[in-house]
Amino acid sequence: MDLYRENVLDHYKNPRNYGSMGSPTVKFKDSNPYCGDELEFSLKIETGKITDVKFHGTGCAISQASASMLSEKLIGMILADAMKLGKEEMQKWLGVKLTPTRLKCALLPLMIAKAAIAEFNEKKQK
Amino acid sequence: MFESLKLKADFPTLKRQIRGKPLVYLDTAATSQRPMQVINAMLDYFNNYNASVHRGIYTISEEATASYEKAREKIAKFINAKPREIVFVRNATEAINLVAYSYGNANINSGDSILITQMEHHSNLLPWQQLVKRKGAELLYTMVTDEGLLKMGEFDEHLNRKPKIVAFTHASNVLGTINPVKEMVKKANDAGAAVLVDGAQAAPHMKVDVKALDCDFYAFSGHKMMGPTGAGVLYAKEGMLERMEPFLVGGSMIREVELQSAKWAEIPQKFEAGTPDIASAIGLGAAVDYLDGLGMGDVREHEIALTKYTLGKLSQFKDIRIFGPMDAEKKGGVIAFYINGVHPHDAAALLDEQGIAVRAGHHCAHPLMRKFDVPATLRASFYVYNDKQDIDRFIEALKMAEMVLKK
Numbered sequence: 001m002d003l004y005r006e007n008v009l010d011h012y013k014n015p016r017n018y019g020s021m022g023s024p025t026v027k028f029k030d031s032n033p034y035c036g037d038e039l040e041f042s043l044k045i046e047t048g049k050i051t052d053v054k055f056h057g058t059g060c061a062i063s064q065a066s067a068s069m070l071s072e073k074l075i076g077m078i079l080a081d082a083m084k085l086g087k088e089e090m091q092k093w094l095g096v097k098l099t100p101t102r103l104k105c106a107l108l109p110l111m112i113a114k115a116a117i118a119e120f121n122e123k124k125q126k
Numbered sequence: 127m128f129e130s131l132k133l134k135a136d137f138p139t140l141k142r143q144i145r146g147k148p149l150v151y152l153d154t155a156a157t158s159q160r161p162m163q164v165i166n167a168m169l170d171y172f173n174n175y176n177a178s179v180h181r182g183i184y185t186i187s188e189e190a191t192a193s194y195e196k197a198r199e200k201i202a203k204f205i206n207a208k209p210r211e212i213v214f215v216r217n218a219t220e221a222i223n224l225v226a227y228s229y230g231n232a233n234i235n236s237g238d239s240i241l242i243t244q245m246e247h248h249s250n251l252l253p254w255q256q257l258v259k260r261k262g263a264e265l266l267y268t269m270v271t272d273e274g275l276l277k278m279g280e281f282d283e284h285l286n287r288k289p290k291i292v293a294f295t296h297a298s299n300v301l302g303t304i305n306p307v308k309e310m311v312k313k314a315n316d317a318g319a320a321v322l323v324d325g326a327q328a329a330p331h332m333k334v335d336v337k338a339l340d341c342d343f344y345a346f347s348g349h350k351m352m353g354p355t356g357a358g359v360l361y362a363k364e365g366m367l368e369r370m371e372p373f374l375v376g377g378s379m380i381r382e383v384e385l386q387s388a389k390w391a392e393i394p395q396k397f398e399a400g401t402p403d404i405a406s407a408i409g410l411g412a413a414v415d416y417l418d419g420l421g422m423g424d425v426r427e428h429e430i431a432l433t434k435y436t437l438g439k440l441s442q443f444k445d446i447r448i449f450g451p452m453d454a455e456k457k458g459g460v461i462a463f464y465i466n467g468v469h470p471h472d473a474a475a476l477l478d479e480q481g482i483a484v485r486a487g488h489h490c491a492h493p494l495m496r497k498f499d500v501p502a503t504l505r506a507s508f509y510v511y512n513d514k515q516d517i518d519r520f521i522e523a524l525k526m527a528e529m530v531l532k533k
């Protein structure tokens with residue numbers, strides 16, 4: 001049962017930072033049409049740092065656990081560092097080896113968080 | 127039921143062990159396993175008479191041509207058609223696209239309508255969607271009941287609009303629903319429509335008689351009926367094929383070419399441009415032989431028994447939704463289901479760890495998933511090489527997956 005190691009199941013069944021935010025600085029929603037994973041990330045950004053993260057959505061254990069782990073790591077991160085996160089970090093945190101198909105599930109939360117930050121950066125420039 | 131161990135031995139991939147457990151393959155609806163007899167027929171071509179068809183005068187080319195055309199004859203006999211009514215294509219998807227372009231472009235005008243159903247696979251939906259966009263026509267749908275049957279009242283009503291083309295599936299790849307095709311074809315014919323039946327999930331699993339059905343077009347894929355990927359079939363009434371312009375043009379499908387014009391070849395060559403997938407056609411011929419050896423009546427009986435057994439076992443799960451008819455006689459050997467609180471992808475991954483191969487996803491049927499309000503489902507589908515032990519292992523693994531994943 002390596003794919004579903006205890007910590008993945010734990011994050012799936014007890015997701016951290018689950019819910020929505022009163023007044024987020026930015027939020028972004030997306031889905032994985034392949035299997036119906038859907039996630040929305042809300043971020044609070046203050047002086048170039050992520051100070052709070054909330055996410056909600058539905059989907060498979062990998063996408064939900066990924067989102068939960070990512071949300072913990074993002075809090076306190078400066079935007080530039082968050083944008084540098086990639087596949088290697090996600091796989092390390094999940095602690096499991098992913099097939100190309102399931103990798104899409106694991107990367108969805110990261111893609112959404114980065115899109116939210118990109119949107120924030122764009123708004124700031126205007 | 128078939129003597130399963132003996133049959134399984136014919137299918138080499140079924141020897142595989144997945145994480146130390148024998149493979150249980152329950153995804154025939156995606157692609158079937160291929161028996162040694164089919165593989166050997168293809169190897170025989172590659173090893174002994176590898177040459178092009180319809181071109182050479184020399185021995186091996188004549189042998190290749192004979193083998194290729196013999197395969198066409200076998201397929202024609204398999205569905206009670208004439209050889210000149212059998213067009214080799216890559217798969218059912220290509221067959222349907224061929225009709226949408228070749229027949230559709232010439233016969234659909236602005237304001238016309240095309241009638242399909244809510245349970246169609248994307249391959250029998252998108253070609254029509256694109257056709258109506260090209261022509262400014264309308265795409266009408268017969269919707270599906272909560273039990274997974276077509277709303278026949280709607281079908282009748284839509285026929286009053288005199289759609290030019292009516293297309294529907296013989297058997298659903300998600301619900302397993304076997305539609306009342308004979309009745310539907312008759313009604314559509316009476317309404318003056320050209321009728322296409324998508325037989326991808328039917329031709330491999332039950333006897334199909336296109337003359338009795340009286341449809342204009344019937345499409346199916348070789349790789350779902352033990353043939354290789356690369357050979358599929360479009361059956362079309364010869365009158366239709368004679369009147370239709372070709373889809374792909376080029377070598378092999380002409381009689382004569384001038385600088386500014388060309389004369390097409392006779393049917394079915396008119397629709398087989400370029401060098402075909404010779405080996406795959408030969409392989410498909412061998413697949414037909416194998417199925418004839420089993421008898422399509424027995425194939426169907428075997429699947430009904432397995433479906434009944436599986437439905438019984440699945441019904442014992444709490445919080446399970448099983449889609450489509452619950453009567454095995456009215457259902458192809460395809461069962462899609464959803465256990466609340468268990469995401470299909472997670473379940474499929476855990477089943478894989480037990481050696482069980484099932485499909486998780488939307489099965490190329492987004493409108494159907496939306497109707498049943500599920501993002502994805504699990505799907506188990508059967509063929510002659512599955513037996514009750516396969517099902518028992520599947521159910522055990524499913525119980526375990528549910529235990530691990532349920533919140």
